[in-house]
Amino acid sequence: MLSAVQQLEGESLGAICYGLGPFDGSLAEAQQRFLQTLGTDIASNIDGRVILAGVSLGTLIAELAEKRIEAQWLVPDYCVGLLPAANHSADFTIGTGTAGLASLDTDSCGKIVVEGTVPYLEQLALLTEAKRVLTANGELLLIGEYLDDDSRIERSELANLSSLRQLSKRLGFRILEERDCSEAGLASVRALEQKADEMQTQILSDTEVDVAALELAGAELQFIATEFEESRRSLKVFKFRKEQDSLGEYSNAEFADIGSFSSAELKRLFEESFHTEFDQEQWRWKYEFGNGRCVVARSEPGGNIVSHYGGAPREILYFGQPNVAIQVCDVMVLPEIRRHYGKRSLFFNTAATFLEREIGNTVRQLLGFGFPNQKAMNIALRLGLYEKTDDFIELVYSVPEKPSSALQVELANLEDKQQSDAIDGLWQQMATAFGDAIIGIRDSSYLKYRYFQHPFYHRGLYHPYLVRDEAGHPSALFVLKAHGDELLLMDLISPALDIKPMLGEIVAFCCKQWQGRALKIWITRAWQEAVQLPDCVVNDLGIEIPCNSWNRGPDAETLYGAWWLTAGDMDFM
Numbered sequence: 001m002l003s004a005v006q007q008l009e010g011e012s013l014g015a016i017c018y019g020l021g022p023f024d025g026s027l028a029e030a031q032q033r034f035l036q037t038l039g040t041d042i043a044s045n046i047d048g049r050v051i052l053a054g055v056s057l058g059t060l061i062a063e064l065a066e067k068r069i070e071a072q073w074l075v076p077d078y079c080v081g082l083l084p085a086a087n088h089s090a091d092f093t094i095g096t097g098t099a100g101l102a103s104l105d106t107d108s109c110g111k112i113v114v115e116g117t118v119p120y121l122e123q124l125a126l127l128t129e130a131k132r133v134l135t136a137n138g139e140l141l142l143i144g145e146y147l148d149d150d151s152r153i154e155r156s157e158l159a160n161l162s163s164l165r166q167l168s169k170r171l172g173f174r175i176l177e178e179r180d181c182s183e184a185g186l187a188s189v190r191a192l193e194q195k196a197d198e199m200q201t202q203i204l205s206d207t208e209v210d211v212a213a214l215e216l217a218g219a220e221l222q223f224i225a226t227e228f229e230e231s232r233r234s235l236k237v238f239k240f241r242k243e244q245d246s247l248g249e250y251s252n253a254e255f256a257d258i259g260s261f262s263s264a265e266l267k268r269l270f271e272e273s274f275h276t277e278f279d280q281e282q283w284r285w286k287y288e289f290g291n292g293r294c295v296v297a298r299s300e301p302g303g304n305i306v307s308h309y310g311g312a313p314r315e316i317l318y319f320g321q322p323n324v325a326i327q328v329c330d331v332m333v334l335p336e337i338r339r340h341y342g343k344r345s346l347f348f349n350t351a352a353t354f355l356e357r358e359i360g361n362t363v364r365q366l367l368g369f370g371f372p373n374q375k376a377m378n379i380a381l382r383l384g385l386y387e388k389t390d391d392f393i394e395l396v397y398s399v400p401e402k403p404s405s406a407l408q409v410e411l412a413n414l415e416d417k418q419q420s421d422a423i424d425g426l427w428q429q430m431a432t433a434f435g436d437a438i439i440g441i442r443d444s445s446y447l448k449y450r451y452f453q454h455p456f457y458h459r460g461l462y463h464p465y466l467v468r469d470e471a472g473h474p475s476a477l478f479v480l481k482a483h484g485d486e487l488l489l490m491d492l493i494s495p496a497l498d499i500k501p502m503l504g505e506i507v508a509f510c511c512k513q514w515q516g517r518a519l520k521i522w523i524t525r526a527w528q529e530a531v532q533l534p535d536c537v538v539n540d541l542g543i544e545i546p547c548n549s550w551n552r553g554p555d556a557e558t559l560y561g562a563w564w565l566t567a568g569d570m571d572f573m
């Protein structure tokens with residue numbers, strides 16, 4: 001939309017940034033004022049080469065050259081063909097943001113300027129690369145839009161302002177200046193809306209923009225303007241200075257996401273953390289097939305991974321509405337660096353970075369949950385990372401003296417479409433009873449992934465059963481796993497009113513078919529009554545269910561006692 005308006009006005013595509021008022025002339029004039037102000041800022045306090053990353057910044061190359069300042073321009077490859085011919089004489093390199101910075105030498109630049117792309121780039125990678133490339137006390141300028149208000153549950157692609165401030169400090173930057181240009185941003189959007197309205201007929205006749213695209217662009221402009229007016233969106237110019245002592249003894253620590261390493265690099269960390277053999281197949285199931293997420297820390301760039309904080313996404317019903325949660329898992333810190341767990345520790349900084357990126361009102365997953373041991377929970381509570389929402393308990397059902405079950409039971413096969421469709425119907429019946437609760441979706445698609453594609457199933461450790469009524473119609477699905485001398489009920493999909501009667505039948509079935517083994521279930525305490533049968537034994541597992549309290553999201557009071565969780569909701573069971 002912006003480029004179409006500019007081209008029809010006879011303006012080049014040399015700048016697509018927001019403009020600086022007054023807006024009594026063209027948008028291009030307002031943009032030029034913004035860039036002139038920015039150029040003056042860039043030219044000040046220069047010690048070394050300047051990197052300009054962004055389409056609009058190429059216009060500053062000549063200005064910096066006049067001042068004998070060495071500059072390099074990074075532009076996205078998809079914009080090269082659209083740039084005016086005059087700008088092709090500038091020193092530009094294809095690949096903006098993280099990709100462009102990755103091609104530069106360590107400690108090679110005195111100043112880096114990134115325009116407009118920050119909301120759509122991974123902040124973690126961008127700040128990490130900038131830290132590597134900048135010289136000591138080098139400066140980083142970020143120009144872009146940010147999410148200023150994350151108080152309501154609404155996904156946003158904008159970079160979270162609060163998270164940026166915290167992450168930049170965590171990665172070794174100090175904020176020198178935070179300039180608010182939101183009024184100019186709103187004025188630019190309104191000016192563009194007005195121009196677009198005036199030129200709508202001409203745009204449609206002189207360009208290839210179709211009606212649907214034009215309407216979509218208009219709606220987007222209105223959306224952006226509304227967010228500016230509501231102070232949800234802001235336009236900021238940040239100036240950071242690289243400082244090495246932000247993490248004390250871990251000042252050289254490098255943080256990254258799941259795309260930065262191979263799973264084999266985690267073998268030592270995993271085995272020394274959990275004292276169990278690293279299972280490559282299970283890891284792939286969780287993080288590759290299950291789209292797992294994580295943040296890792298290396299003690300120094302290129303060094304070994306010494307801290308890991310992971311999560312497995314899970315589609316849920318959040319008080320009757322579809323949403324996404326993530327189960328926190330594989331929280332690991334190498335034993336020799338576990339000396340403390342304060343707010344300067346690698347554990348805290350890894351955990352906080354993960355929570356900011358992955359959990360909250362405006363990011364991929366609304367909720368986080370997990371099953372930490374008591375020590376881990378106490379540490380997270382003390383650091384302000386978690387709050388408690390429930391306890392995980394165990395119910396062991398009594399073994400009947402004369403087990404008798406009328407169930408028609410067969411091994412489940414969800415490759416059978418009829419079975420899959422039947423399970424989807426059972427799940428829909430079950431889901432209706434959880435409108436005032438939170439429950440992970442248990443349809444056939446999820447069950448295939450969780451059990452039938454899990455390495456444990458192929459090793460004969462999961463036993464899924466389909467229950468039919470007297471007429472042969474599917475009435476429930478349940479999954480068992482041997483656990484010591486007992487059987488653990490991993491999951492039960494059944495209409496809610498049938499859960500207790502079904503459990504009684506399953507207890508008898510297990511006793512009869514599994515040589516008298518007792519059946520037990522792990523469940524959140526709030527749902528104890530829903531699964532408690534006469535004479536069963538209730539045991540505390542010493543596991544508290546946490547929620548994220550580090551950044552904005554549903555609070556513990558809202559979530560307390562709402563989760564329906566069973567052993568099947570654990571990644572390691």
